[in-house]
Amino acid sequence: MCGIIGYVGNRQGMPLALDALRRMEYRGYDSAGIAVADNHQINSVKRAGKLRNLEDRIAEIGEENFHGSTAIGHTRWATHGRPTNENAHPHMSFDGKVAIVHNGIIENFAPLREELQRKGIEMMSETDSEVAAHLLALAYQEGETAGNFQASALAVLNRLEGAFTLLFMHADHPDQIIAGRRSTPLIVGVGDNEMFLGSDVAAFIEYTKNAVELGQDNVVVLRQHDFEILNFDGSPAQGRAFTIDWDLAAAEKGGFDSFMLKEIHEQPAAVRDTLAGHYHNGRVTLDEQNLSDEDLKYIDQVFVVACGSAYHSGLLAKYAIEHWVRIPVQIEVASEFRYRDPVLDERTLVLAISQSGETADTLEAVRHAKSQGAKVLAVCNTNGSQIPRESDAVLYTHAGPEIGVASTKAFLAQVAANYIVGLALAQAKGTKYPDEIAEIYRSLEEIPAKIESLLACEDQVTDIAQLLGAVRTMLFLGRGVGYPVALEGALKLKELAYIHAEGFPAGELKHGPIALIEDDLPVVVVVPSPRGVTLLHSKIVSNIQEIRARGAKTIVIAEEGDTAVEPYANWLIRIPETPSMMQPLLATVPLQFLAAEIARQCGNEDIDKPRNLAKSVTVE
């Protein structure tokens, strides 16, 4: 939810932390702040609003007043307390000696707050986080842990409940940072004579590609030349070292107006890289596997859990797995899953899909599934994140860093990965012959080149968006695998342009939503291939006529050569021919451009950071 940077080294901490926050602003952008330790003193600065406000404030004070090579920084997505200067991080302790930044939620903050107030400590903010700063200062001042930074930090961490990553800095120890994590991410960046902490590797990718992922309930003591990992009880622990396989350019805009547009254009590579290496010698393979072919063979039902765009990709997993594997697949919005007591057992596979691997709703669904004995397979884009860590197996999507809050390339990569899962299941259960699997995989491998050619539709889509003029509401219709595409198109428009939009199965229209149709209402229709289930195609052609007859303006997405739709389309966007199951990997692309352009016309200047949203949602 929030973005965190920690640095101990030989560079100036302030400019380095600011740069890191710039790259992590997508994680939260309603306030930001930095604290720098030097010469037994901590200087801190914070501001509500976008990072620019913090930069202006630093310029006012003078960057030279923040001298020091140990720094912590934070960019916030508010949970407890409004986005104000006071609620921004870092939070300082009552004695001015401790600075903390926090990502997550301290669930027992209320009794801790009361305890501190009883001791006469005045709270400066409305946040749950501030208590950690005061508790640390108190632990360092008195009792068994007095004068011992590490023991004090461990004592505080052991008192906290909830999900948190906390970075502590103490003025008496300006050469180190102590950090602890539970259920929210924290990665160590290992440099030459300098060490980093980040909520994700984007924080320090400019300086090192060597990273270490911390385990659950781990603490790290970070110094300039080394670091030490401990458990919350102080015993030694091990992290998992990995090498970051993307570079700084991947985390920057590369000439595009926005990260989102860059990421739309990166989709051919995202799908290609996700497919790479999963089919050799006539066999489909997953990544980190604690699920054998025997385990997969034993599976007799699948549950998909995910949120937002990942959920839409999961709907496509349902279509593919039921079609290829012939076992029932249920799909559930992750936030609902554990509360309705789904029937799970050891023959159930739960497919948990998440770009960030941090989404709290999905993580809790994974935990519930495991507690019921189900096997969990994660589809995830973020190495080292919590959801794959807690799953039995993982299939990584290789979309690279997705910075735009609206998911684009990660969504397409998820669809491709879900299809690999479907094929792995079909292979293990023998529901498809090897040559059928080979053919499906081949058609998947043809997709990146088709997306590449489809990107040329950007200009046409921009023109359509301009001709539409002011849009108040918009409907998206699809049938079969076109239905999840319609939902995804509507979600993109809602989150980017703040316009009311809804996706429907086209056949459902006549059962209610058709009442919404009025003159000039724009309706997007995703048309299935005429070479697929022909009945489905002819049914949707009738649906288009029905809405046209009631005055709607139709934007029709149809395969090249599909002439039947021409008379009923106000605008026709052509997509390359492809087998029906693959069509969503193409039909989604014009809808991404459409939402981005309508948002631009509505005056939403920063489509990478839509209002009220954050990239990873680490609260339930």
Ligand code: M6R
């Ligand atoms: O990181 P995740 O894939 O778990 O995130 C799930 C949703 O929050 C995410 O897809 C969200 O709906 C996007 N902003 C949609 O564009």
